[in-house]
Amino acid sequence: MASAASRRCILRSLHLFFRRPWSVLTGKLDQNYMSSFTSAYAIMNDEHGDPRKVLSGRNITLSAKLKDDEVLVKMLMAPINPADINMIEGTYHIMPKLPAIGGNEGVGEVLEVGPAVKCLSPGDWVIPADPGWGTWRTHAVAPFRELQKIDNKIPVLSAATIAVNPCTAYRMLKDFVHLKPGDAVIQNSANSAVGQNVIQIARQWKIKTINIIRDRPDKDSLVKYLKDLGATHVVTEEFTRLPEMRDLIKTLETPPKLALNGVGGKSATELIRHIGQKGVMVTYGGMAKQPVTIPIGALIFKEVSAVGFWNSKWNAENKNNPAKEKMLEELCEMIKDCKLMPPKSDLLPLTKYQEAVASAMEGYKGQKKVFVMDDNMVLFP
Numbered sequence: 001m002a003s004a005a006s007r008r009c010i011l012r013s014l015h016l017f018f019r020r021p022w023s024v025l026t027g028k029l030d031q032n033y034m035s036s037f038t039s040a041y042a043i044m045n046d047e048h049g050d051p052r053k054v055l056s057g058r059n060i061t062l063s064a065k066l067k068d069d070e071v072l073v074k075m076l077m078a079p080i081n082p083a084d085i086n087m088i089e090g091t092y093h094i095m096p097k098l099p100a101i102g103g104n105e106g107v108g109e110v111l112e113v114g115p116a117v118k119c120l121s122p123g124d125w126v127i128p129a130d131p132g133w134g135t136w137r138t139h140a141v142a143p144f145r146e147l148q149k150i151d152n153k154i155p156v157l158s159a160a161t162i163a164v165n166p167c168t169a170y171r172m173l174k175d176f177v178h179l180k181p182g183d184a185v186i187q188n189s190a191n192s193a194v195g196q197n198v199i200q201i202a203r204q205w206k207i208k209t210i211n212i213i214r215d216r217p218d219k220d221s222l223v224k225y226l227k228d229l230g231a232t233h234v235v236t237e238e239f240t241r242l243p244e245m246r247d248l249i250k251t252l253e254t255p256p257k258l259a260l261n262g263v264g265g266k267s268a269t270e271l272i273r274h275i276g277q278k279g280v281m282v283t284y285g286g287m288a289k290q291p292v293t294i295p296i297g298a299l300i301f302k303e304v305s306a307v308g309f310w311n312s313k314w315n316a317e318n319k320n321n322p323a324k325e326k327m328l329e330e331l332c333e334m335i336k337d338c339k340l341m342p343p344k345s346d347l348l349p350l351t352k353y354q355e356a357v358a359s360a361m362e363g364y365k366g367q368k369k370v371f372v373m374d375d376n377m378v379l380f381p
């Protein structure tokens, strides 16, 4: 019998399919529709600063006629990720020119293509090829090179959130250490969107995960949720400092070869303490805003190494690498098989951007804030 999670996944997929516009299902498009999209609603900032203060929702003009290489896209969904907030604050490593449209990640549906565009057709779904593209908008006209086609048979929420966190998790599990079935990975912020993807992808590859979370009143339900996703062990930050943690590590065939650090500070130091000889710690985030400290003994005697990973850089350097296509295909297959679920999400219309951004900045509350561009799009039964 199908599990509750897979029943939910099937229902969502069916529902999303039948909710798709008639034009896409039939392949027929109204020849005059272009005139109705000469403007779009976008969430923008003219200056860097507190996103609660510098963002505003406004109508922007789109060119009425597409250039040869351009595509008209109707945005469907776009999440709010920590990097989006940092980009608006002006603290991120790369920043688009101002005035800028918010949002790095999201999915849109192609409505029309210019005559020179051969790789995209109306009805295709696309995600931005580069960071800083500005996904918090209803429509966009853009050169096709700025967009990457994505399978439109996956749920729209999965498509909107595939580019950053699932890809980051996939690359970190693949590119730093050779992991074989039975090997173990240890990670902090295991309940984050990245962490949940690590758990699910590792399960597919038969890799064990030791998952560290911060203590909380509803810890038991979070532990159950992560174990349902495929977590092998879930422990709190406090537990990692107890002798029992060493006992837990001893139950593994070999100590973790890879540690994934999204927090920094003391939490990262604990990760290093629990990886094995020549283990590698990959830092991808710094949610605690504290530097990483590595004990000297770990460097000299355990020969551990500490490196960083940045998904945007990987994408920029691998635009035409078949490995990127392969990764997206593999992730989409996992999604279709209901083996890779998007994080729990709170869906809001773009017009509620102030509430959404303020809430995202208060910290992760177990739900990603995700903008839905079409108010009529009913997503879950």
Ligand SMILES: NC(=O)c1ccc[n+]([C@@H]2O[C@H](COP(=O)([O-])OP(=O)(O)OC[C@H]3O[C@@H](n4cnc5c(N)ncnc54)[C@H](OP(=O)(O)O)[C@@H]3O)[C@@H](O)[C@H]2O)c1
Pocket: 081, 082, 083, 164, 165, 168, 189, 190, 191, 192, 193, 194, 195, 213, 214, 262, 263, 283, 284, 285, 286, 287, 288, 289, 309, 310, 311, 312, 363, 364, 365, 366
């Ligand atoms: N390098 C890359 O390519 C890349 C790619 C994707 C994401 N990231 C980064 O990864 C991090 C997580 O992103 P996400 O989208 O997965 O985040 P998310 O889903 O919003 O989750 C945030 C996580 O951070 C934890 N956290 C928040 N404040 C913390 C603190 N002071 N100390 C310890 N943990 C804290 C939260 O734990 P609680 O539930 O306990 O609050 C939660 O697990 C961000 O820094 C993001 O920029 C980097």
